[in-house]
Amino acid sequence: MVVLTNPPEERLVFMEQYVVLKKRDFNDFIAAVTREQKVFAPVAKGHNQYAFEEVTSGNQIAIDYIPTILPPKKYFMPQYETIATYDTFNGQNMESVMEYEDMVLFGVHTCDLAGIQCLNIVFSQQPKDTNYLMRKNKILIIGYECNSYCDEYASCRLVYNHLPNGGYDLFFTNLENGSFIIHINTLIGEELVKKIKIFKEADDSDLQTLEDLRERKRKIFAKNEVPIEHEKIPELFDKVYDSKIWNELDKRCVACGNCTNVCPTCYCFDVIDEPNLDLKTGRRYRRWDSCQNEEFAKVAGGESFRSERGARQRHRYYRKFSYSIEKFSRFFCTGCGRCSRTCMAGIDLKETLTKLVEEQDMKNPDAGYRG
Amino acid sequence: MKTLKRKDSEYEIKKGRIFRTKEITDLEKLFEIVLPGGENLNHEPGQFVMVSLLGVGEAPFSVSSSPTKLGSFELVVRNVGKLTNAINRLKAGDEVGIRGPFGNGFPVHILDGSDLLFVAGGIGIVPLHSLINYAIDNRRDFGKVSILLGCNRPEDMLFSDELDEWTKRLDINFECTVDRADSGWKGNIGLITSLIPGINLIPERTFAFVVGPPIMYKFVVAKLLEKEIPERQILISLERHMKCGLGKCGHCQINGIYCCQEGPVFSYDKIKDMRESI
Numbered sequence: 001m002v003v004l005t006n007p008p009e010e011r012l013v014f015m016e017q018y019v020v021l022k023k024r025d026f027n028d029f030i031a032a033v034t035r036e037q038k039v040f041a042p043v044a045k046g047h048n049q050y051a052f053e054e055v056t057s058g059n060q061i062a063i064d065y066i067p068t069i070l071p072p073k074k075y076f077m078p079q080y081e082t083i084a085t086y087d088t089f090n091g092q093n094m095e096s097v098m099e100y101e102d103m104v105l106f107g108v109h110t111c112d113l114a115g116i117q118c119l120n121i122v123f124s125q126q127p128k129d130t131n132y133l134m135r136k137n138k139i140l141i142i143g144y145e146c147n148s149y150c151d152e153y154a155s156c157r158l159v160y161n162h163l164p165n166g167g168y169d170l171f172f173t174n175l176e177n178g179s180f181i182i183h184i185n186t187l188i189g190e191e192l193v194k195k196i197k198i199f200k201e202a203d204d205s206d207l208q209t210l211e212d213l214r215e216r217k218r219k220i221f222a223k224n225e226v227p228i229e230h231e232k233i234p235e236l237f238d239k240v241y242d243s244k245i246w247n248e249l250d251k252r253c254v255a256c257g258n259c260t261n262v263c264p265t266c267y268c269f270d271v272i273d274e275p276n277l278d279l280k281t282g283r284r285y286r287r288w289d290s291c292q293n294e295e296f297a298k299v300a301g302g303e304s305f306r307s308e309r310g311a312r313q314r315h316r317y318y319r320k321f322s323y324s325i326e327k328f329s330r331f332f333c334t335g336c337g338r339c340s341r342t343c344m345a346g347i348d349l350k351e352t353l354t355k356l357v358e359e360q361d362m363k364n365p366d367a368g369y370r371g
Numbered sequence: 372m373k374t375l376k377r378k379d380s381e382y383e384i385k386k387g388r389i390f391r392t393k394e395i396t397d398l399e400k401l402f403e404i405v406l407p408g409g410e411n412l413n414h415e416p417g418q419f420v421m422v423s424l425l426g427v428g429e430a431p432f433s434v435s436s437s438p439t440k441l442g443s444f445e446l447v448v449r450n451v452g453k454l455t456n457a458i459n460r461l462k463a464g465d466e467v468g469i470r471g472p473f474g475n476g477f478p479v480h481i482l483d484g485s486d487l488l489f490v491a492g493g494i495g496i497v498p499l500h501s502l503i504n505y506a507i508d509n510r511r512d513f514g515k516v517s518i519l520l521g522c523n524r525p526e527d528m529l530f531s532d533e534l535d536e537w538t539k540r541l542d543i544n545f546e547c548t549v550d551r552a553d554s555g556w557k558g559n560i561g562l563i564t565s566l567i568p569g570i571n572l573i574p575e576r577t578f579a580f581v582v583g584p585p586i587m588y589k590f591v592v593a594k595l596l597e598k599e600i601p602e603r604q605i606l607i608s609l610e611r612h613m614k615c616g617l618g619k620c621g622h623c624q625i626n627g628i629y630c631c632q633e634g635p636v637f638s639y640d641k642i643k644d645m646r647e648s649i
Binding site: 082083084086088091092093094095096097098099100101102122123125127128129130131134241267268269270271272273275279280282284289291296297298299300301303305306311315318322323326327 | 372373374375376377378379380381382383384386387423424425426427428429430449451452455466467468584585586610611612614615617618619620621622624625626627646647
């Protein structure tokens with residue numbers, strides 16, 4: 001039996017969990033945080049591209065940004081992660097290590113918060129990945145709400161990630177009246193707020209402004225970006241394994257692996273040994289890998305189990321919308337739109353899903369927000 | 372970036388000391404490995420270990436010895452790539468890194484009183500060798516034991532000393548065939564599927580164990596189903612690439628499942644509808 005993530009309902013609001021920060025105090029806030037901890041936040045890179053980077057002042061932060069090139073996954077599951085060092089001068093001697101950084105991650109959108117939750121689930125399933133689990137607790141997460149769509153690639157409504165579903169210590173919403181309202185979700189978040197004495201307690205009118213903003217958002221995100229109901233997606237994928245849509249993707253995909261690299265929930269990796277110049281010592285590290293490369297599923301005899309690009313694209317889609325439901329009862333697509341934004345061949349997630357829906361005639365144009 | 376030294380990581384290796392090696396063909400070499408303090412590997416037939424040579428890499432290998440063999444275990448390594456080439460140059464006294472055992476092996480605990488039919492293609496005899504020897508060491512617990520082996524050429528046969536012994540034993544029915552051979556070969560010539568119709572078996576009490584190159588499974592399973600062996604009593608070990616053995620790295624994924632966790636041994640009824648499995 002498949003259990004789906006509940007849509008974000010209206011939540012009971014407790015006033016003491018909210019504080020307010022004047023926009024003009026934002027730089028002072030970031031400056032105060034950087035005195036405590038390294039801060040990483042979205043930074044504009046030009047050409048409408050953004051990246052999470054270390055910042056030392058609020059001026060560097062692109063507060064209104066579209067999803068960064070790489071998701072914040074890169075801090076939780078680094079692209080290159082040393083897992084051991086070794087010395088073979090006298091036998092097979094290896095020492096396991098865990099690399100980490102104490103940091104504050106500011107400005108994480110709700111789609112990326114969902115992505116981090118997916119990674120948490122994967123790496124806490126037995127057998128646990130203890131390096132990941134230790135590292136994630138070194139990162140204080142400050143979320144940031146999108147008040148409307150970032151661009152036409154996003155499909156956050158489809159997977160119910162347009163509103164916050166937890167996964168943060170603090171969560172900023174721009175009330176568009178010269179203030180941010182901040183939800184305090186954890187004790188760690190509360191301690192940071194108390195240490196930096198720059199906030200005021202939220203009053204009834206602040207909370208009303210937040211409610212009004214959420215109400216406006218419900219209208220903006222009223223309809224699924226793909227003409228199918230959220231609950232029907234697993235059923236759709238039960239039917240489309242042999243769809244000709246995968247053959248179309250086969251002809252277009254160039255197997256570059258960009259889609260999996262930028263995906264906030266793709267976690268596949270390779271393990272590689274890198275010797276030092278003495279050839280006796282070195283390190284063993286993990287590196288992001290991609291199921292879109294043919295080598296990925298090849299065995300020693302040369303047999304390949306997903307030799308076609310279409311089969312590999314299908315595998316990617318099934319990992320987001322079907323296998324993850326069976327295994328973890330949630331979608332592993334966060335709706336961030338990065339795979340579509342980055343694809344050199346113009347493969348678009350919304351378009352692929354729409355074609356699958358149309359092919360199966362499961363269209364439901366009336367699917368509207370129910371909450 | 373800060374670095375914390377760890378003692379209990381999932382990627383920690385045990386030092387395996389090579390006690391004995393034996394060249395068994397031009398390509399394959401057998402290694403008998405002892406863990407620190409003579410600790411037993413404590414594996415089930417059909418499970419695998421991750422073998423490391425630090426600086427070269429790590430890969431999965433089936434354990435070829437039976438768990439009834441205590442104090443050491445055996446691997447057979449075919450030289451096909453960088454790591455296996457480096458491993459096959461090792462000699463007695465050298466060390467390898469060992470993690471595991473991993474995965475689900477053959478369900479030995481439910482086989483008591485059943486007839487066992489082994490179908491091995493080429494190097495598939497290596498993982499089956501563990502279960503065959505387990506059955507031989509506990510011979511009284513099982514009904515009929517039949518072993519069918521198919522190889523490319525006579526000189527590709529592994530464990531030839533043991534094959535001779537299996538041929539002589541009255542409590543084992545052993546048959547083999549080769550795809551091609553010169554005139555000196557007196558045995559069967561043909562595919563392994565040609566041996567199955569001639570086997571006399573009682574389907575409901577027979578468990579079949581099939582390991583071989585991926586191409587072999589469809590054809591062998593079809594023949595076994597013709598013999599009316601129930602689908603859940605046909606057990607198959609699937610070969611996949613693996614980097615972690617922990618159900619994370621994604622390389623061994625077949626549809627929704629991770630072969631390293633839920634396999635490598637599956638009953639046919641579990642995988643028949645899994646599209647990328649065989």
